[in-house]
Every structure is written in structure tokens, then in C-alpha cells.
Amino acid sequence: MSNTSKPILEIKNLSKIYDDGRQALNDVSFSVNKGDFFGVIGLSGSGKSTLLRCINRLIDPTSGQILFNGVDLASLPKNQLSEQRQKIGMIFQHFNLISRKSVLTNVLLGKLGQASLLQGLFVKFPQEDIDRAMYLLSIVGLKDKWKYRAGELSGGQQQRVAIARCLMQKPEILLADEPVASLDPATSHGVMDHFEQINKEMGITILCNLHFLSLVRRYTPQVVALKGGQKVFSGSSSGIDEEWFKRIYGEGAKEVQIR
Amino acid sequence: MIDVFQKRFEAEKRKAFVATLFVDTFLIFYSFFLVYFLSLSFSHEVSYASQNLSGSFLGMMLPVSALIAFVWGRWGRSPGVSLVYRTNRYLKSVVRDEEKRQWWKKPYGVFSFVILIGTFVLGFQITDVSFRSLLSEEGMEGAKRIFTALITPNWSIIGLVLTAMLETIFIALIATTLALPGAFVASFFCARNLVRNSRSASFLSVILRTLFNFSRSVEPVIWAIIFSVWVGIGPFAGMLALMLHSVASLAKQYAEEIENCESGPIEAMEATGARNIHVIWHAVVPQVLMPFLSFTIFRWDINIRMATIIGLVGGGGVGTLLMQYQGLAQWNEVGTIVIVIAIVVWMMDFLSGKVREALL
Structure with missing residues (x-):
């Protein structure tokens, strides 16, 4: 971890109890530095998704602080949320594109936060935005697909459109919630490589939920591990040995490689 | 905590x-x-x-x-x-x-x-x-009389019946059309998944749903009686009654469709910092538009059937004609009307079914 850069995101004592009494996060604290490619691992139901959704307030946390560039997102009033959300991109497991709309429109919708009322309703964006959308599509290798309906693309292609949509926001940080969990192994690496490229070349901080330890070892230098809503490990991903693995995933777990 | x-x-x-x-x-x-x-x-x-x-x-x-x-x-x-x-x-x-x-x-x-x-x-x-009164000799006699008359319709009044039937179809069409915009807008406020996060929207939602539940729980026939006193007996009263019922029913069906739509795209649009109206317009509307259209056509179909009933209490159309002949015990004429209603309802049912199938 480079100590020279300052944290872009600080999570302090974050807890979330759902309405039915289920505790998804229990006193989680860690910080992400600017430019990090940061992994979050743990079993299903360990609170990874809840954690990411608390950061951009798709879910309201029960207590604790989320300092993003020093602004506490956890206590931010609803009317100031939009401004912060525009700086935080999000990638989902199931891509969440508007499947009936074209690929280009989907990418442009990343700008929806900045759009005026009428601009947003009719998706009338200036030419420079359209040019940028096309440029981003060329980065993820889908320039020739811009006319297609998003629902017609394969899973891996849809996730790449989602990445382009995210970049359209010009985010400072990117939250990726199990971005490759519904993709096959070969496609997974293609998508993860895009994340790596974005992180290295554009300097965008990435916080990424992952199932597979092999992906974490390969891509994310820093990692935090959750178990039952609590932080059980944080530090360099190379520090997760056999013993730690068992502690995070349970005694009976076996490590699976993704190649 | x-x-x-x-x-x-x-x-x-x-x-x-x-x-x-x-x-x-x-x-x-x-x-x-x-x-x-x-x-x-x-x-x-x-x-x-x-x-x-x-x-x-x-x-x-x-x-x-x-x-x-x-x-x-x-x-x-x-x-x-x-x-x-x-x-x-x-x-x-x-x-x-x-x-x-x-x-x-x-x-x-x-x-x-x-x-x-x-x-x-x-x-x-x-x-x-009581099966005894269903199968009694006297009862069977009456049944025989009415069925004989019904299956020997009087075709000389067919022009009159078709005109009245057309009126019924148009009553249903206009009632559905006028109900549509109101139901469309209201349904977004009625959908629980959209109003959950806003206190004022939740409040409006409760009021709207109560209002709709009330207007739906009062049968269109009752509304037709009320409106026939208000605007006079005729197609307008029937149309108003159906419209009131349709707004409530459509809003409920629309709202259920919205509640069942995928939350993923909504989350994705919210995450960009988009305002609520944009989120709904881009993430919800494309998902529900076709089902909405399908429901609306089905509602027209239902309304045609309801409009015949409403006619019985003075809502105009073929029902009113039916009531007149029934009052005079002219069962052959009643038979003609019943056959026309059956054929038209079946045809509209078939047609709307096909259109809805094509839409989805």
C-alpha cells in the first residue's frame, strides 16, 4: 500500500440492520486510497453487496460513516445525493442495462445525473457527449455494436457496455458488485482486464466485490474480507494464505482456480 | 444501534x-x-x-x-x-x-x-x-318456454340491435381511452417500490389507493345509476361509470406491473445520480409499456361486456334495448339481442387476445 496517496474513501464503523432484523454489516472499517484497485471478498450473504450499496446509498446504512473525499455520504441529505453519486460509478452482477434501448443510448444514460430535465427525458445530448460515448465503446471493443439493442448482446458484451456507461459519468471511484459472477471464466478475464486498464490508465479507483480468490490474487493488490457482516481480514491480497482462506470461507471450503 | x-x-x-x-x-x-x-x-x-x-x-x-x-x-x-x-x-x-x-x-x-x-x-x-325447485315440473315448463323463444330469434330487429351494439362498443372504447392517462400517471404513485423512499409520495400513494379501492369496490352498475340521475339516462352516463371503474382497475393493474418490474435497471439509473423522473422514465417505463398496452386492450374487452350490463340500468347501448324487450316479455327479440351480444363479445375477445399475444 502506498502511504503517499491519501484515502479517497474511508469507511468507519459501518453497520446495516435490515428492516426484518437481519444484520448485514457489523462495525466495518477500512479505507481505500486514491488509485487503488481494491477487492472485497467473502461468501454470499457476507455483506459485500450491502457494503457497496451503502456507499452510493442505494441502501441507507444504519450507523457509521462513509467519508468520500471527506464528505460523509452516510448522513448526506437526499437532495445532495445526486451530486456525489455522479462521481461514483457502479457496475452490477446482472449488468442492469435498459435492454430495449440501443447500446449507444445505454452508454449515454450514464450522463443522466448531469442532464437537464428535458435533455434526460429525450436523451438529447450534445455531439461531444455522443463522440465520447462512441470513444468509450471503442475502448471496450464494441464500437461496431452501437446500434444494437442492449438485450441482444452476450453477457460479457453487456457488462462491457455497462463499463462504458459507468465511464460516461467520469467517475472518481468505481464500485463493481460481482462484475464477473454471471460470466464464464474466459469472458471474466476479458472484463477484469478492462477494469485493470481503467484503473491503470485513467487512474480511477476501483472497489470490487469478488467471489474467487484467484481473481483477487491476480487483479486486486489490496483486499478486505467480510464474514457474517464483519471484517475478518484487510491488507495485501498476497497475504491471504491457506489458513486465512479457511478462516474467511469456512473449514470445508476448497479453493477453485479461474484460468 | x-x-x-x-x-x-x-x-x-x-x-x-x-x-x-x-x-x-x-x-x-x-x-x-x-x-x-x-x-x-x-x-x-x-x-x-x-x-x-x-x-x-x-x-x-x-x-x-x-x-x-x-x-x-x-x-x-x-x-x-x-x-x-x-x-x-x-x-x-x-x-x-x-x-x-x-x-x-x-x-x-x-x-x-x-x-x-x-x-x-x-x-x-x-x-x-335446493335441487327440488331447480328440477320441478313447473320450473321446467318455464325454462322450456323461454329457451324456445330464445332460439327462435326475431331477425327483423337486427338493424336496431347492431346500432345499439355499436353504441355499447364505443361506450367501452371511450371509457377506456379517457381512463388511460389518469391511470398511467396515478399508477406510478401507487407502486410501492417507487414511493417507498419518499414520505410525501407514500402519503399521496395511500390516498390514491384508498380512493381507487373505494371506486372499484362500488360496482359500475351502481355508478351508472348515480350518473344516470346526474347526466340523464343514456350512453354518457354509462361511459362515465365505466371510466371511473376503469381508472381504478387499470391503475391497480399498472401498479402491480411496476412493482414486478426488474429493480436492476432502476438501481443502475439511481446510481448515476439521475433524478427520480429520469429513473422512472428510462428504467421503469420501457419495461412496463407493452404490458400496459396489453392490459388496456383487455380492459376495453372487459368494458364491452360491462357496458352491456350497465345498459340494463340506463347506461345506454344494447343493454338498454335488452331491458326494454325483457320488460315487455318479448323473448324472441331478447333472443336476438343475446345472440348478437354473444357473437360480438366472442369476436372482441378473440381479437384482443390475438393483439395482446402479438404485443408481448
Whole structure:
């Protein structure tokens, strides 16, 4: 971890109890530095998704602080949320594109936060935005697909459109919630490589939920591990040995490689 | 922090108790009513209709029921507690644990089951189900007379009937068309998944849903009677009645479709920082547009059927014509109308079915 850069995101004592009494996060604290490619691992139901959704307030946390560039997102009033959300991109497991709309429109919708009322309703964006959308599509290798309906693309292609949509926001940080969990192994690496490229070349901080330890070892230098809503490990991903693995995933777990 | 949750839990429990009390009082009061009438109908040969509930009986039983409901709900698991808790997202977990034990071993389960059975038994008594009058010689004679007339229709009035039928179809069309915009806008406020995060929208949602439930629970026939006094007997009254009913029904169906739509795209649009109207416009509307259209066409279909009934009470169209001939006991003419209605309804049903199939 480079100590020279300052944290872009600080999570302090974050807890979330759902309405039915289920505790998804229990006193989680860690910080992400600017430019990090940061992994979050743990079993299903360990609170990874809840954690990411608390950061951009798709879910309201029960207590604790989320300092993003020093602004506490956890206590931010609803009317100031939009401004912060525009700086935080999000990638989902199931891509969440508007499947009936074209690929280009989907990418442009990343700008929806900045759009005026009428601009947003009719998706009338200036030419420079359209040019940028096309440029981003060329980065993820889908320039020739811009006319297609998003629902017609394969899973891996849809996730790449989602990445382009995210970049359209010009985010400072990117939250990726199990971005490759519904993709096959070969496609997974293609998508993860895009994340790596974005992180290295554009300097965008990435916080990424992952199932597979092999992906974490390969891509994310820093990692935090959750178990039952609590932080059980944080530090360099190379520090997760056999013993730690068992502690995070349970005694009976076996490590699976993704190649 | 656990305390915060505990406090909210307790507050929610207190709120739920009021609803519980209401449900239980009704159920217990109803069980008294059930026992009273069942014992009456089986002990002597008195019909239900000749009975008249005395005010003092009601006045006595209500506080007694309320007291029992209070005691049961406060210190035990009453049917009301079980019902209200299961539908409250904060209290669900309380019942979930107890669900592991079977309901028929519990007082509330047995009580509810006995009431249900009793209701059916009393139901048969009240509706006076009797095969004897269905198959009596005199009855069969009447049936023969009317069926013979119905299958020998008087085709000379066909022009009149078709004109009236056309009126009915247009009543239904305009009622559906005028109901559409209102229902469309209102449905977004009625959908629980969209209003959950805003207090003012939730409030508006409750008001709208109450209003719609009310206008839906009053049958269009009743509305037609009201409007026929208001704007006079004729197609306009029928159209207004149908429209009122359609707005409420469509809004409910639309809202259910919105509630069932995928939340993923909504989350994705929210995450960009988009304002609510943009989120709904891009993430919800494309998902629900085709189902909405399908519901609307189906509603027109239903409205054609309803419009014939509404005509019977003065809502215009073919129903009004039917009522006139029926009043004069001209069964051959009635037969003509019934056949035309059947054919047109079947045709519209087939057509709208095909169109809806093509849309989805």
C-alpha cells in the first residue's frame, strides 16, 4: 500500500440492520486510497453487496460513516445525493442495462445525473457527449455494436457496455458488485482486464466485490474480507494464505482456480 | 444501534396491535354471529331472511368481542396477530420462527379453520340451495318456454340491435381511452417500490389507493345509476361509470406491473445520480409499456361486456334495448339481442387476445 496517496474513501464503523432484523454489516472499517484497485471478498450473504450499496446509498446504512473525499455520504441529505453519486460509478452482477434501448443510448444514460430535465427525458445530448460515448465503446471493443439493442448482446458484451456507461459519468471511484459472477471464466478475464486498464490508465479507483480468490490474487493488490457482516481480514491480497482462506470461507471450503 | 432497532421494533409492535385488535374483534364478533345463525337455521325451520338482528344483540356482542380480542391479542397469538405480523416487514421475523410449528396445532389456526367451515355451511343455508325447485315440473315448463323463444330469434330487429351494439362498443372504447392517462400517471404513485423512499409520495400513494379501492369496490352498475340521475339516462352516463371503474382497475393493474418490474435497471439509473423522473422514465417505463398496452386492450374487452350490463340500468347501448324487450316479455327479440351480444363479445375477445399475444 502506498502511504503517499491519501484515502479517497474511508469507511468507519459501518453497520446495516435490515428492516426484518437481519444484520448485514457489523462495525466495518477500512479505507481505500486514491488509485487503488481494491477487492472485497467473502461468501454470499457476507455483506459485500450491502457494503457497496451503502456507499452510493442505494441502501441507507444504519450507523457509521462513509467519508468520500471527506464528505460523509452516510448522513448526506437526499437532495445532495445526486451530486456525489455522479462521481461514483457502479457496475452490477446482472449488468442492469435498459435492454430495449440501443447500446449507444445505454452508454449515454450514464450522463443522466448531469442532464437537464428535458435533455434526460429525450436523451438529447450534445455531439461531444455522443463522440465520447462512441470513444468509450471503442475502448471496450464494441464500437461496431452501437446500434444494437442492449438485450441482444452476450453477457460479457453487456457488462462491457455497462463499463462504458459507468465511464460516461467520469467517475472518481468505481464500485463493481460481482462484475464477473454471471460470466464464464474466459469472458471474466476479458472484463477484469478492462477494469485493470481503467484503473491503470485513467487512474480511477476501483472497489470490487469478488467471489474467487484467484481473481483477487491476480487483479486486486489490496483486499478486505467480510464474514457474517464483519471484517475478518484487510491488507495485501498476497497475504491471504491457506489458513486465512479457511478462516474467511469456512473449514470445508476448497479453493477453485479461474484460468 | 441495536437499541435504535429495538425501539423501532417496539413502536411497530404497538402500531400493529391496533390493526390486530380490529381484525380479532371482527373475527370473534363474526364467530358469535355464525354460531347464532347456525343454531337458528338448524334448530327450527326458520329462514335466514325472516331474521332481524336486534340492536341490543349487536350492542352486547361487540364489546364482549373486543374484550376477548384484546386479551387474546395481548397475551397470546390470535388470528389477527398472525395475520398482521406476517404482512409487516419489521415483524415478519417474529412469526417466521414460530411457523416451524404447524398451524393446526395452534388455537388461532383451529379457530380460523372452524370459522371458515362454518361460513361455508351457513352459506349453503342462506343461499337456499335446493335441487327440488331447480328440477320441478313447473320450473321446467318455464325454462322450456323461454329457451324456445330464445332460439327462435326475431331477425327483423337486427338493424336496431347492431346500432345499439355499436353504441355499447364505443361506450367501452371511450371509457377506456379517457381512463388511460389518469391511470398511467396515478399508477406510478401507487407502486410501492417507487414511493417507498419518499414520505410525501407514500402519503399521496395511500390516498390514491384508498380512493381507487373505494371506486372499484362500488360496482359500475351502481355508478351508472348515480350518473344516470346526474347526466340523464343514456350512453354518457354509462361511459362515465365505466371510466371511473376503469381508472381504478387499470391503475391497480399498472401498479402491480411496476412493482414486478426488474429493480436492476432502476438501481443502475439511481446510481448515476439521475433524478427520480429520469429513473422512472428510462428504467421503469420501457419495461412496463407493452404490458400496459396489453392490459388496456383487455380492459376495453372487459368494458364491452360491462357496458352491456350497465345498459340494463340506463347506461345506454344494447343493454338498454335488452331491458326494454325483457320488460315487455318479448323473448324472441331478447333472443336476438343475446345472440348478437354473444357473437360480438366472442369476436372482441378473440381479437384482443390475438393483439395482446402479438404485443408481448
